[in-house]
Amino acid sequence: MVKKVDFSKQNKRKRSVNLPPLGTIGALFILIVTLTALFAPFIVRHDPFQIDATQRLIPPFWLEDGTLSYPLGTDHLGRDVLSRLIYGGRVSILVGVLSVFISGSLGLSLGLISGYFGNWIDSVTMRLVDAMLAIPTLLLVLVATVVLEPSLSMLILIIGLTSWVQYTRVVRGEVLSIKEREFVQSAQTLGAANSYIIKRHILPNVLSSFIVLSTIGIGTAILTESSLSFLGFGVQPPDITWGGMLNDGRNYLATSWWVATFPGLIITMTVLSFTFVGDWLRDLLDPRTQSRGADLK
Amino acid sequence: MKFIKKIGFQVVPSLIILTFIIFVLVYVAGDPVSMMLPESATSADREVLREALGLNEPFLVQYFQYLTNMIRGNFGTSLQYQQPAMSLVLNRLVATLSLSLVSIGIGIVISLPLGIVAALKRNTWVDVLISGFSILGKAMPNFWIGIMLILFLAVRTPLFPVSGASTLQHYFLPSFTLGVALAAEMTRLTRASILEVIEQEYVQPARSKGQSEGIVILKHVFLNALIPVITIISLQFPQLIGGAIVVETVFSWPGIGRLLLSAITNSDMMVIQAIVFVIAIITIAMNLIADILYRVLDPRIKLN
Numbered sequence: 265m266v267k268k269v270d271f272s273k274q275n276k277r278k279r280s281v282n283l284p285p286l287g288t289i290g291a292l293f294i295l296i297v298t299l300t301a302l303f304a305p306f307i308v309r310h311d312p313f314q315i316d317a318t319q320r321l322i323p324p325f326w327l328e329d330g331t332l333s334y335p336l337g338t339d340h341l342g343r344d345v346l347s348r349l350i351y352g353g354r355v356s357i358l359v360g361v362l363s364v365f366i367s368g369s370l371g372l373s374l375g376l377i378s379g380y381f382g383n384w385i386d387s388v389t390m391r392l393v394d395a396m397l398a399i400p401t402l403l404l405v406l407v408a409t410v411v412l413e414p415s416l417s418m419l420i421l422i423i424g425l426t427s428w429v430q431y432t433r434v435v436r437g438e439v440l441s442i443k444e445r446e447f448v449q450s451a452q453t454l455g456a457a458n459s460y461i462i463k464r465h466i467l468p469n470v471l472s473s474f475i476v477l478s479t480i481g482i483g484t485a486i487l488t489e490s491s492l493s494f495l496g497f498g499v500q501p502p503d504i505t506w507g508g509m510l511n512d513g514r515n516y517l518a519t520s521w522w523v524a525t526f527p528g529l530i531i532t533m534t535v536l537s538f539t540f541v542g543d544w545l546r547d548l549l550d551p552r553t554q555s556r557g558a559d560l561k
Numbered sequence: 562m563k564f565i566k567k568i569g570f571q572v573v574p575s576l577i578i579l580t581f582i583i584f585v586l587v588y589v590a591g592d593p594v595s596m597m598l599p600e601s602a603t604s605a606d607r608e609v610l611r612e613a614l615g616l617n618e619p620f621l622v623q624y625f626q627y628l629t630n631m632i633r634g635n636f637g638t639s640l641q642y643q644q645p646a647m648s649l650v651l652n653r654l655v656a657t658l659s660l661s662l663v664s665i666g667i668g669i670v671i672s673l674p675l676g677i678v679a680a681l682k683r684n685t686w687v688d689v690l691i692s693g694f695s696i697l698g699k700a701m702p703n704f705w706i707g708i709m710l711i712l713f714l715a716v717r718t719p720l721f722p723v724s725g726a727s728t729l730q731h732y733f734l735p736s737f738t739l740g741v742a743l744a745a746e747m748t749r750l751t752r753a754s755i756l757e758v759i760e761q762e763y764v765q766p767a768r769s770k771g772q773s774e775g776i777v778i779l780k781h782v783f784l785n786a787l788i789p790v791i792t793i794i795s796l797q798f799p800q801l802i803g804g805a806i807v808v809e810t811v812f813s814w815p816g817i818g819r820l821l822l823s824a825i826t827n828s829d830m831m832v833i834q835a836i837v838f839v840i841a842i843i844t845i846a847m848n849l850i851a852d853i854l855y856r857v858l859d860p861r862i863k864l865n
Binding site: 391392397400402483490495497507510521531535539 | 578590700701800828830837
């Protein structure tokens with residue numbers, strides 16, 4: 265693996281670039297997507313499920329034939345793209361946050377236990393990690409959908425149970441170095457219980473990397489969910505997903521580019537926002553790296 | 562010697578765990594008998610087939626039968642195609658692997674120059690722009706990249722064919738789609754790797770000797786920075802295959818990705834497990850090769 269680059273040295277150099285506060289922008293965007301998804305019925309001007317053959321494939325408002333009534337146009341069934349995007353945020357945010365809750369707690373616990381206790385527990389966990397790493401997450405998720413019907417809650421569970429590996433790897437690595445530090449050693453010498461040491465001394469020290477990882481992980485989970493919906497194996501229609509909308513729009517690229525373009529744009533912006541917030545949290549939680557964020561991971 | 566140890570203590574146990582996970586999935590997925598027999602079959606017929614297939618044995622016995630079959634190279638028969646599942650998968654694998662190789666090539670061509678420039682011009686606008694590309698490339702869903710490429714390079718200006726794999730031109734759009742995503746990750750790592758090497762002690766004497774900056778960068782920095790980048794390529798392989806599953810669908814590429822999706826739609830478990838197995842084996846093999854390369858290229862690692 266690549267050794268971690270010590271950025272503290274670089275950052276002492278004078279920086280010549282001032283970036284806008286990407287973390288704040290990201291957080292703001294996530295807030296908007298979440299709030300609009302939450303209060304969708306009160307915000308949208310059109311029923312996102314309403315099929316209207318007379319309003320098919322209307323372009324966005326700035327194009328000829330576009331109308332402000334359908335700001336981002338309509339799809340092949342005459343449904344308002346903007347309203348559907350707002351509703352689609354519900355599945356994405358829900359799956360993103362809740363699946364990370366599952367994968368994060370699983371990965372954190374396994375990482376803490378295998379890193380702290382070592383021995384055979386660690387060997388078994390690491391072999392399991394190797395096995396999981398040898399299969400692409402998307403493949404694993406796809407295979408699991410054969411066995412479990414892909415409802416919303418199943419999807420959360422499947423994505424959660426298949427993407428814990430990176431948390432375990434990072435947490436375990438940090439635990440390995442923390443447990444050699446004096447304050448842990450002395451607690452052990454004083455006879456503190458293992459559970460106490462893990463809770464009071466180890467956990468607080470891995471928590472900041474874990475929070476950063478989880479934030480970025482929400483974006484990754486949203487990407488997985490979108491890919492799945494795009495392929496038709498995610499949450500099924502009539503429920504609205506960004507990936508599903510993109511798939512709908514694929515067949516109308518020649519005449520109506522907007523149907524496939526906007527869902528992809530909003531997926532990208534959402535994932536990007538979670539990355540920005542994650543990087544911002546990294547700087548915030550780690551006093552050693554007062555970096556300018558974004559590119560320094 | 563170290564490798565035999567590694568294979569014995571790491572690769573084999575991982576493979577056993579892996580086959581176990583696959584087996585549990587197949588086991589839970591349910592009864593292949595109902596899919597193999599017509600609706601009109603009697604329950605006695607079903608029972609005969611169940612017995613013949615060994616489905617009445619206890620769970621662990623079935624697992625060991627499954628393992629021995631695998632070792633013998635028997636991966637069962639595809640319900641959909643009535644062909645041996647593994648030969649079906651291997652036939653399609655060529656298309657996926659060639660697509661992946663071209664994508665890796667494109668990824669390298671994009672990311673190495675960008676990563677080097679970003680590192681040399683660090684903390685300038687150039688660096689910020691390149692890092693921006695790298696973050697953006699990771700955030701964009703690859704099916705969207707593919708569709709946007711179709712929109713601009715096939716629909717608006719018909720430069721490249723959109724579906725199929727018959728000519729070299731067919732490679733462009735799908736491999737570029739996968740290559741961009743790969744380049745995003747590799748650019749970041751190349752940059753980090755170069756920055757690390759630049760700080761090393763052995764670079765300064767080269768400069769003091771009066772060698773030109775270009776030679777210093779090429780000879781001392783670039784070649785050393787390349788070592789981790791090679792490992793990264795192999796570590797990216799599962800991701801690449803995951804991407805290929807989606808991208809093959811977008812571009813109707815006749816690889817294992819599309820085979821997998823049709824197998825999933827038809828609950829063709831034999832084909833599914835053959836695919837998972839093949840991908841896992843390739844990934845593990847690539848990790849081992851990367852490990853060997855890493856040691857060959859960097860003599861310091863041997864000492865550790």
